[in-house]
Amino acid sequence: MGIKDKKIENFLEELSSKSPTPGGGAVAALSGAMAVSLVEMVINITKDGELRAKNLNKVRKLRTELLKLADEDVSAFDEVMAAYRSKSKTRIKKALGYATEVPEKTKALSGEVEKLADEVVEHGNKNAVSDARTAVLLSKAAQASAEENIKINKQALKKL
Amino acid sequence: MGIKDKKIENFLEELSSKSPTPGGGAVAALSGAMAVSLVEMVINITKDGELRAKNLNKVRKLRTELLKLADEDVSAFDEVMAAYRSKSKTRIKKALGYATEVPEKTKALSGEVEKLADEVVEHGNKNAVSDARTAVLLSKAAQASAEENIKINKQALKKL
Numbered sequence: 001m002g003i004k005d006k007k008i009e010n011f012l013e014e015l016s017s018k019s020p021t022p023g024g025g026a027v028a029a030l031s032g033a034m035a036v037s038l039v040e041m042v043i044n045i046t047k048d049g050e051l052r053a054k055n056l057n058k059v060r061k062l063r064t065e066l067l068k069l070a071d072e073d074v075s076a077f078d079e080v081m082a083a084y085r086s087k088s089k090t091r092i093k094k095a096l097g098y099a100t101e102v103p104e105k106t107k108a109l110s111g112e113v114e115k116l117a118d119e120v121v122e123h124g125n126k127n128a129v130s131d132a133r134t135a136v137l138l139s140k141a142a143q144a145s146a147e148e149n150i151k152i153n154k155q156a157l158k159k160l
Numbered sequence: 161m162g163i164k165d166k167k168i169e170n171f172l173e174e175l176s177s178k179s180p181t182p183g184g185g186a187v188a189a190l191s192g193a194m195a196v197s198l199v200e201m202v203i204n205i206t207k208d209g210e211l212r213a214k215n216l217n218k219v220r221k222l223r224t225e226l227l228k229l230a231d232e233d234v235s236a237f238d239e240v241m242a243a244y245r246s247k248s249k250t251r252i253k254k255a256l257g258y259a260t261e262v263p264e265k266t267k268a269l270s271g272e273v274e275k276l277a278d279e280v281v282e283h284g285n286k287n288a289v290s291d292a293r294t295a296v297l298l299s300k301a302a303q304a305s306a307e308e309n310i311k312i313n314k315q316a317l318k319k320l
Binding site: 003004005006007008009011012013015016017018020023024025027028030031033034036037038040041044045059060063067128129130131133134135137138140141144145148149151152 | 163164165166167168169171172173175176177178179180183184185187188190191193194196197198200201204205219220223227288289290291293294295297298300301304305308309311312
């Protein structure tokens with residue numbers, strides 16, 4: 001079952017369990033997905049046809065992609081664990097490489113979300129400015145969290 | 161249906177819709193809940209009985225409370241909208257007061273999460289330090305987002 005199909009309570013239960021996945025990488029992607037959903041809401045209540053026309057497809061695509069990255073992060077890290085168990089250096093290297101690429105994508109997409117969030121803080125309906133600012137804060141946290149995941153996997157690669 | 165019982169995809173769909181709830185306040189509480197779930201995961205994989213004994217009940221309680229606050233934020237803001245429609249100044253005042261108290265609680269609890277996250281960064285299993293750091297980042301974003309919601313409701317109160 002993909003993360004998007006999980007009930008929030010069940011996802012949090014899995015997150016808190018001792019199983020290493022889902023972990024911080026999936027949370028980073030989900031934070032980006034929540035941020036872009038808030039951006040979409042602000043666009044939806046803003047009477048500015050241009051803001052809407054320019055960005056609506058983009059925000060929806062970002063939400064779908066970030067949700068997919070949450071799942072990819074889980075698969076990538078499961079493969080890292082399997083690779084370490086197999087003790088094959090080639091396999092570990094490949095797995096860590098992929099486990100670095102996934103949060104790199106999360107970071108890049110959450111950076112796009114931040115730009116859109118900045119735009120709706122500026123041009124969106126002022127009644128929802130707290131939602132727009134929440135989107136900015138969360139997209140920043142998503143990028144910084146993704147960076148933590150990139151860093152730890154790069155360090156593990158170096159140690160090989 | 162409470163937020164905890166929603167599928168992640170459906171929650172994000174509701175978040176992005178033009179309906180004002182769920183909004184940034186619920187997202188703040190959920191971010192705090194994700195952060196404390198990551199803290200619990202790190203505790204669960206750390207061989208430090210003291211860390212575990214001291215904090216496990218606390219993190220579980222925080223998760224439950226933050227999930228409840230996400231729902232309370234939705235009810236509080238629904239009541240704000242209903243109060244404005246009723247045009248009763250007394251009702252609007254009361255509704256905005258409650259809609260300020262909810263994110264104040266979210267901010268306080270997410271502050272507790274941040275302290276626990278700092279502790280697991282320091283004393284938790286080093287293999288999960290990226291998860292611990294993600295928890296720090298997300299609990300900070302939760303507090304700052306809650307503050308945005310406190311601010312906007314206080315400003316609305318002043319305008320009455």
